[in-house]
Amino acid sequence: MLARVEERLAALLAQERAYWSEQNPDALELVDCVGAMVASGGKRLRPAFCIAAYLAAGGDPESEVAVDAAAALELMHTSALLHDDVLDESELRRGGPTAHVLHATLHRERDWHGDARHYGQSVAMLAGNLAIVYAERLLAHCPPAARSVWGELSTELMVGQFLDVRAAARFQPDIPLARWIALFKSGRYTVYRPLAVGAMLAGGSPELLTPFEEYGLALGEAFQLRDDLLDAFGDTDITGKPARLDFKQHKMTLLMSFALQDEPEVKALVGDDLPNTDPEELHALLLKTGMKDRVESVIEERLKVANDAVSAALPAEWAAELHAMARAAAYREK
Amino acid sequence: MLARVEERLAALLAQERAYWSEQNPDALELVDCVGAMVASGGKRLRPAFCIAAYLAAGGDPESEVAVDAAAALELMHTSALLHDDVLDESELRRGGPTAHVLHATLHRERDWHGDARHYGQSVAMLAGNLAIVYAERLLAHCPPAARSVWGELSTELMVGQFLDVRAAARFQPDIPLARWIALFKSGRYTVYRPLAVGAMLAGGSPELLTPFEEYGLALGEAFQLRDDLLDAFGDTDITGKPARLDFKQHKMTLLMSFALQDEPEVKALVGDDLPNTDPEELHALLLKTGMKDRVESVIEERLKVANDAVSAALPAEWAAELHAMARAAAYREK
Incomplete structure (x- = not known):
């Protein structure tokens, strides 16, 4: 089924390329932003959780609707990554330049009018929107119970991103809030809601949602902590992301919340100014x-x-x- | 039915406010960005076209699904406005500060970390995303034929915005392209697709789509030209927008395409540098x-x-x- 998810994603993007080649070839630059992110080798975690729960709940392996929904989850995530890179002003994603950097460069090379950086961000923002639209188009035949879970998932994604951005700006060590955001962004968005979409598509009993929620929230916290550790201690050659971006972006991660609360030495080093803290010193400490x-x-x-x-x-x-999926997510290297 | 569209919008936003007040009150700042834009007195053109076509095609006036779809169109437009203001870096919308300006101000007042302007843009971007999500949630019971039109509408919206941004950066007088963008953004997105959603919801004959498309594309061009005239010659006290923003943003509007192609005096004044052209001189010319x-x-x-x-x-x-709706749209004062 996961192989069919890949085929579905590739087919949708190929169909869109063909359509816009006819209509207005300039539009391909936007479609290709979505396509490049989809093709850049994500972990496909959300489709995998969705399909696993779908089959575990007794769903028909031949179903097109479940394949479509799993592909939609990946497209929603594609959107989140495109937008995240704008929010975080990240330069690098999966070993290549981010969409907004790429289009700012094109703007400069073409000697176009206006601010190249703003142009790049505008393109990445619209590409993220287009990915949401593609996700929704794949849900055309999704039954109401699964659609309702999808609505919760996508609302929580946007609110979670906002609370994350807001917490970074506010910059107060706040373990309950950092934990809440981690549970929301990883626990619910990455694990629990994809499982719930799958279970509902299989016509599974709502009772299945309780263990899926427990699994999702616990694994989500482990997943987020791994994210924080990879940012702080990971190998950029493997992660494909700049090292210690969270530090530089002064994100109040779960890791930093723990450290600032429990370790007076860390508190003394960082003070109230994580962005100007030397990453190497912090790393060592x-x-x-x-x-x-x-x-x-x-x-x-x-x-x-x-x-x-x-x-x-x-x-x-x-x-x-x-269990195997949980282990792979919690002990991943990128 | 349009009164029920307003009720539906208000009910959804009230329900979301209640939910997030419980879950995490900080999230209300994001929900309220959507709510404020919805409440700021738009013309509700898209819901009106949708409902008119729905009733003209024999739809049941009691239908909740049609009311939901019309409300979804308004929320998609709310998203487009929130994102447009980021793309255009507009300060003013409907007589008040735009969302990104408001949240940049809050950031400064709260003495938060990081760049206030970038924070404001991030909030407006996520609020626009949330409005798309709300729109989609209202389509939970929308039948496949109307959903398919909705998919076309939302794809065209994102691609149209991109081509607009790209044309502004490229800045070549190009009447066919400017016309194509105008037809896409206004003709299809504002008029034809909302009519088509309504007709499909009523179970109308696909034959109805041809006259709706002709009506939409012709009216869309008139609508866009009015937009350009209001920007160039409108009264900012009435429009609630800054005067001659298109000039300042060096947008290659339909109006400017005509003028640069046909009027040597305009071409001589503007040269290759619309952003540095004196708006008053251009206006007079x-x-x-x-x-x-x-x-x-x-x-x-x-x-x-x-x-x-x-x-x-x-x-x-x-x-x-x-006919009356077309006249109102083509001869509007804001």
């Missing part, structure tokens, strides 16, 4: 104070909670599948 | 060369084409209604 190891053990504990939640609720083979 | 009057007569001619298209295809009372 997080290692020295044992913060990295402490977060690793939280990840392990959260993973156990996630696994226990589905062990009782699902057939053994599907519980094992979700 | 467009009057002196008769450009304003010429565009007025194009509007009149387009209006006649639009009206003729629906006269033959619709019952007399609904043809008259669409």
